Amino acid sequence: MKKYIKTAHMACLEKTNGGVFYLLPDIILKICTLVPLIFLWRVVMSSSVEVGMSMQQMLSYTYVSALLSDMMVVKTAASGWLSEGVLMRLYGRPISVVGQLISQTVGGWVPMLAFFSLPMVIFSPLIGVNLRPASLWFFPSLILCISLGFAVDMLYACLSMKLRNTNWLINRIREATIALLSGTVIPIRFLPLGLSEIMRYQPFACLGGAPLSIFAGAADTVSVLWLQIIWNIILWPTALLIFKKSQEGMVSYGG
Numbered sequence: 001m002k003k004y005i006k007t008a009h010m011a012c013l014e015k016t017n018g019g020v021f022y023l024l025p026d027i028i029l030k031i032c033t034l035v036p037l038i039f040l041w042r043v044v045m046s047s048s049v050e051v052g053m054s055m056q057q058m059l060s061y062t063y064v065s066a067l068l069s070d071m072m073v074v075k076t077a078a079s080g081w082l083s084e085g086v087l088m089r090l091y092g093r094p095i096s097v098v099g100q101l102i103s104q105t106v107g108g109w110v111p112m113l114a115f116f117s118l119p120m121v122i123f124s125p126l127i128g129v130n131l132r133p134a135s136l137w138f139f140p141s142l143i144l145c146i147s148l149g150f151a152v153d154m155l156y157a158c159l160s161m162k163l164r165n166t167n168w169l170i171n172r173i174r175e176a177t178i179a180l181l182s183g184t185v186i187p188i189r190f191l192p193l194g195l196s197e198i199m200r201y202q203p204f205a206c207l208g209g210a211p212l213s214i215f216a217g218a219a220d221t222v223s224v225l226w227l228q229i230i231w232n233i234i235l236w237p238t239a240l241l242i243f244k245k246s247q248e249g250m251v252s253y254g255g
Contacts, residue, residue: 003095004095004099004100004102004103005103007095007099007100007103007104007107008103008104008106008107008110009107010104010107011103011104011105011106011107011108012107012108012110012111014108015107015108015110015111015112016111020111020115023111023112023115023116026112026116027112027115027116030066030069030116031116031120033066034062034063034066034120035127037062037066038059038062038063038127038129041055041058041059041062042055042059045058045059052189052190052218053187053189053216053218056129056130057216057217057218058187058216059128059129059130060129060130060131060215060216061187061212061213061215061216061218063120063124063127063129063131064131064212064215064216065184065185065208065212066120067116067117067120067121068117068142068208069184069208070108070109070112071109071142071145071146071149071208072145072149072182072184072207072208072211072212073149073178073182073184073207073208074105074146074149074150074152074153075105075153076101076102076104076105076150076153076154076157077101077104077105078101078153078154078156078157098154098240098243101150101154102150105150133214133215134214134215134216134217135214135215135217135221137214137221137225138211138214138215140225141210141211141214141221141224141225141228142211144206144210144211144225144228144229144232145206145207145208145210145211145228147232147236148203148206148207148228148231148232148235149207151232151235151236151238151239152178152203152204152207152235152239154239154240154242154243155235155238155239155242156170156174157243158239158242158243158246161246162246177204178204178207181199181202181204181205182204182205182207182208182209183204183205183207183208183209183210183212183213184207184208184209184212187209187212187213187218188200188205188209188213189213189218200227201227203231203234203235205227206224206227206228206231210224210227210228
């Protein structure tokens with residue numbers, strides 16, 4: 001594990017090469033998005049509209065989604081196969097390409113967790129948000145969410161490699177699809193016309209929306225965990241198989 005830990009450490013240092021102030025614009029943007037959103041949900045949830053979640057549940061759901069946004073929907077360097085020289089770096093090292101992607105991504109999460117998420121956890125009582133999870137099963141669910149996120153990201157990376165010059169289009173489709181179907185922005189249960197019951201079984205619902213709903217106590221924990229496990233079992237072998245078949249094209253295209 002030492003080589004992967006070192007890779008993660010290098011990715012963490014890469015994020016802060018320009019100093020901590022280099023992260024400041026991203027931190028300010030996240031705060032300026034989160035705080036108004038919290039007050040917006042207060043107004044919406046204080047109305048007489050029945051949405052199936054209490055105000056405190058919705059506030060916790062939204063707050064944790066912002067704090068752990070990188071983990072809720074995983075995005076690795078694989079999305080830059082063609083434009084950022086990722087291929088040359090990964091295949092030039094004598095360790096697993098998939099292992100490198102995971103290590104780099106996890107290492108890249110650390111600075112924002114340290115300088116944004118942790119301070120916002122400390123300030124959460126001032127905003128009136130309770131960050132005590134409704135169930136400790138939130139943590140296994142988060143791990144399953146992250147695991148599934150890597151598999152989904154790998155599938156999108158292989159698709160972008162297959163289509164090559166339409167990488168930008170794949171990224172737009174990916175962002176729109178996951179934002180709508182993962183439940184990280186708007187909970188799945190808020191979807192109208194009975195779509196919530198259908199959409200909760202698709203794989204994207206097992207990403208951020210799954211652990212968030214458990215955290216807020218707004219879902220059946222057992223069914224959510226089983227769905228996450230099932231989709232991990234299905235998508236990981238699929239992702240690895242497609243990735244293996246794509247490697248020859250990736251190497252030849254990358255030079």
